[in-house]
Amino acid sequence: MRQRQRRQERQQERRQGPELVLGALGVLLAFGVCEAVSRAGIVRRSYLPPASEVLFRAAELAGDRAFLEGVGATLRAWVLGLGLAIALAVPLGLLLGSVPVVDAAVRAIVEFLRPLPSVALIPLVSLLLGSGTETKVALVTYASLWPILFNTVYGLGETDPLAKDTLRAFGFGRLAVLLRVELPGTAPFIAAGIRISASVALILAVATEILSGFGEGLGIFIARSGLATDGTRDVLAGVVWAGVLGLVINGALVWGEHRLFPWTAGERGAGVGT
Numbered sequence: 001m002r003q004r005q006r007r008q009e010r011q012q013e014r015r016q017g018p019e020l021v022l023g024a025l026g027v028l029l030a031f032g033v034c035e036a037v038s039r040a041g042i043v044r045r046s047y048l049p050p051a052s053e054v055l056f057r058a059a060e061l062a063g064d065r066a067f068l069e070g071v072g073a074t075l076r077a078w079v080l081g082l083g084l085a086i087a088l089a090v091p092l093g094l095l096l097g098s099v100p101v102v103d104a105a106v107r108a109i110v111e112f113l114r115p116l117p118s119v120a121l122i123p124l125v126s127l128l129l130g131s132g133t134e135t136k137v138a139l140v141t142y143a144s145l146w147p148i149l150f151n152t153v154y155g156l157g158e159t160d161p162l163a164k165d166t167l168r169a170f171g172f173g174r175l176a177v178l179l180r181v182e183l184p185g186t187a188p189f190i191a192a193g194i195r196i197s198a199s200v201a202l203i204l205a206v207a208t209e210i211l212s213g214f215g216e217g218l219g220i221f222i223a224r225s226g227l228a229t230d231g232t233r234d235v236l237a238g239v240v241w242a243g244v245l246g247l248v249i250n251g252a253l254v255w256g257e258h259r260l261f262p263w264t265a266g267e268r269g270a271g272v273g274t
Contacts, residue, residue, distance in 0.1 A: 049233045058237040067221060071241065074205050074217040077133050081140025082194070082201045089145045090190060093152025097186075098178065103153075110149075118143040118204055122211055132215055136208050143204045144197035148190065155189025156182055188261040195253040202246050218242060 034051040061067045096103040163181045209219025225234035
């Protein structure tokens with residue numbers, strides 16, 4: 001078993017090498033195209049500043065205390081909203097996936113609420129909760145709930161039935177089967193749902209700040225810069241910060257998945273190869 005895990009880790013490392021090189025080349029290519037288009041005057045600098053100036057401005061913002069406090073406010077709403085979504089979605093997903101009667105009873109409600117765009121709820125939530133972190137947390141929780149919920153239900157359905165029957169044959173009850181077999185078997189699916197929801201939560205936190213226009217945060221900085229006379233560079237610098245935050249968060253969660261569930265990376269690789 002350990003040899004298999006080490007072999008899968010080596011295969012994963014060999015795959016990551018070319019992917020990182022290609023990713024870096026793609027970033028450099030996009031940077032060069034934006035720089036050349038702006039410098040050549042094909043697009044006015046007020047619409048598309050040179051990429052080097054945008055990156056320099058993004059680096060300058062790292063020393064701006066007020067800006068960093070706004071980023072911290074966005075991340076606080078992201079953490080709280082995602083944490084609440086996990087606390088609600090995992091137990092609810094386990095309940096829906098293990099009790100068919102409950103799933104049938106609430107399926108219509110879930111299918112009605114799931115397609116509702118979270119951004120469209122900003123006016124209603126703002127009216128009910130007012131301005132501040134509460135509105136962002138509520139919207140982030142709502143948007144982040146669904147990927148975790150459906151991944152949990154799906155993962156529960158993929159649990160090995162032989163393992164469950166074996167525990168039942170030895171006299172283990174429903175709760176013991178859930179905790180010893182179903183929950184561990186569903187954990188990789190839950191982790192994947194959390195990774196998807198983390199990106200959704202960050203996007204919605206920033207979008208809520210931009211569209212609502214109140215409070216503090218990275219989205220507020222972008223919105224205010226967009227209203228300035230010559231604020232395109234600041235807008236793009238704020239977008240760079242949002243992209244970097246999303247990249248760091250996703251990378252950290254992917255690394256955590258590979259550490260906690262190394263066999264899933266190997267199975268994905270084997271599936272791609274076949």
